[in-house]
Amino acid sequence: MDVFSIHDWENIFKLARRKNPFTTKEMEFKDFLDLKTLAATSISNRKIDQAGDPVNWFKVKSFIYRKEDPSSISYRYGFSGDYKVISVGTPKKRRGSNKTQQRNLANPPPALYKKRLPISAAKKRDLIQLCENGVIPKNFHSWFENLPSSSATKDQAPEPDIASESEDED
Template sequence: MEEGHSYTEVESMPSAIETARRNVKIYTMNDWLNVFHVARSTRGNNKTNGNYTITELLYSDTIDLKYVAANVINNRTTENEGKRVNWLKVKIMRYEKHKPGLIIFKYNHSDLEFKSIRTA
């Protein structure tokens, strides 16, 4: 990923939440949920959109990423052709539902073929 080229539309959400909470006293998690619900950016095309949709998660919905990194993704350094992966130079990553356990990537947009890593 190139530095400075990872902007996504959801990056405006923290700013909208901060603006919505400015004059609100927050004492409980429910207070935060109310702020999240009413926060909405009024810039650009978002003027006509409704409030954010909030989905409350349970503790059982969380994933232990240390466990995943240690036990599910076994290979993070060598591509299928045996060459070392330079993660700082990867420009495109693709995951395909019908190819679980495979990370497909390119170092350049002009490369014709993708390289891949088998993770499991």
């Protein structure tokens, strides 16, 4: 299947399962919230679950957050089995911390981004070149042309989990 837009990816996700298709929601930059301050002021325990076992966050595969119990997070290390619970509670009492926490929980967190994130100028140049060469169909050209870009934005590929074969051969 050819993929030229986010809508193509959305269709791929929906078609990934026939019996219970995935539900997708297209999000915009304003839908992402800055949760750092909220977490710093409202989460006190990140290390020990209710059974007294240490929590290894790197191994967690699944979380459950319940609106009716915001002071607990359920987690598990596999995709099946029982969930363990960590009580995140409230921070140790300091002057004014209770008021700060109430204020943070009463007001929604601010948006993480004020505008659309730019791609690198080099990446946009390459995408426009694909449009000009006819690789990307004409009905998508305006979307790519309107992408914000910046020469200050750096392309960052994620670090590979394992060394590539060419590195192993050297």
